[in-house]
Amino acid sequence: MRITLQVVVQDEGEMPATVTEIAQFERDGLDVGSLGLHLEEAKSLLGRLQRTMVAAQVAEAVARTSICPTCGTPLACKGHHRLIFRTPFGRLSIDSPRLYPCRQCMANAPTFSPVARCLPERVSPELQYLEVKFAALMSYGLTVNVLHEILPLDHVLAASSIRRQVTALGRRLEADQATDGRQQEEIAAGSRLQDIPEPSPVRAVGIDGGYLRLAGHGRRQDGWFEVIVGKSMRDQEAGHTFAYVHKLEHRPADRMSSFLLREGVQPDQPVTFLSDGGDTVRFAQLGFGDRGEYVLDWFHIAMRIQNLEQMIKGRPAHCDGPSNAVLIKALHGATCHLWHGCPYPALRRLESLGWDLDAEASPEEAKLLGKLEELIIYLDNNRHCIVNYGDRYRHGEPIASGFVESAVNQVVSKRFVKRQQMAWRPRHAHNLLQIRTAALNDQFRSNIERWYPSVAGGERHRLAA
Incomplete structure (x- = not known):
């Protein structure tokens, strides 16, 4: 035939x-x-x-x-x-x-x-789309191998050219998001006068951070930079993510406003922000402005208290001062105050607990006192984010940020490969994060079609039956 x-x-x-x-x-x-x-x-x-x-x-x-x-x-x-x-x-x-x-x-x-x-x-828009999307999901070397395997390319792709495409489209995507955010803010400002505002589709926004190795610094202690990752929590559908390099973001309030508007949250609707209370994450939240309530993740509080309780149980029984049972009872009392949103009584109980410990008695006692001081500093820095967790829990409101920790693993760890010790330049990592989050949110293709309307397809592009 x-x-x-x-x-x-x-x-x-x-x-x-x-x-x-x-x-x-x-x-x-x-x-x-x-x-x-x-x-x-x-x-x-x-x-x-x-x-x-x-x-x-x-x-x-x-x-x-x-x-x-x-x-x-x-x-x-x-x-x-x-x-x-x-x-x-x-x-x-x-x-x-x-x-x-x-x-x-x-x-x-x-x-x-x-x-x-x-x-x-x-370069055709569809080749840019394929190169950049694959590069956002896997390494540049694997991207070259996969595209050569499935596409009729009669030329050799280079990882450097794909990296340049990532940089160019990442900058364009971020610029478009900022422009869209300003336009949506103007539209929302013009339609604020409503009799009954619609409820917010987002229950909470979780914020967390991850670290990437800085290129050109080897294994030095200062050879790292932090990435901020956020994810929205919705009732009916999966939330969307955003990410950026912390030290490169000069207007975090605009970024957060743009993200919330894309999620359907109007400027006058409050939002609950959940975080683990880390220093960088706390400073990042302060840059978001007065958009709602900031809540310290209860899971991180409970884990720190549990760790301290285990150290008290391992304390030698013959040590001077109060017994281990008395110390644990005082720690549980501080935990009860925190659960009901009373940070100041909890801090007083923890401080009085530290007065009963003698750092010079034994190395275990000194280590326990050091952990207790770390907990006091942690709670004092985040005391404005400690809420009535019991009341929120009874009303079904979120009090833990576990959903955003999985987003950090999805956005950062699975692509930037910490185990292989990959090193990155902050600007390139920032651009790649914009592409990766858009691809994970299933929004990258719509951006390409908006930039190149002829790629979107229509009746004239369809095959004849």
């Missing part, structure tokens, strides 16, 4: 259609190895089809722009050069003529290239 595929190109004018044979297949018999197209045949077929379509499109565009739109005089050609354009179906070398303008209508105008004018970028 011989199967021949031809492409028929019909111009809008009266010119006859051109027929080009692009593939010919031969099959003998029927088995699982010969049924349908092979992968290499499909890749070759797509590459030839792409070259045929592009040649026809370029020829039509050049013919249309080679005539003066004012007087209809054919334009003289100054010369030709080759224009390289990369697509998911191969790299194309396109003949690009340079034309003189009409001497009668535009005598002083410079020469121009109609193909270069139509193609200001040298």
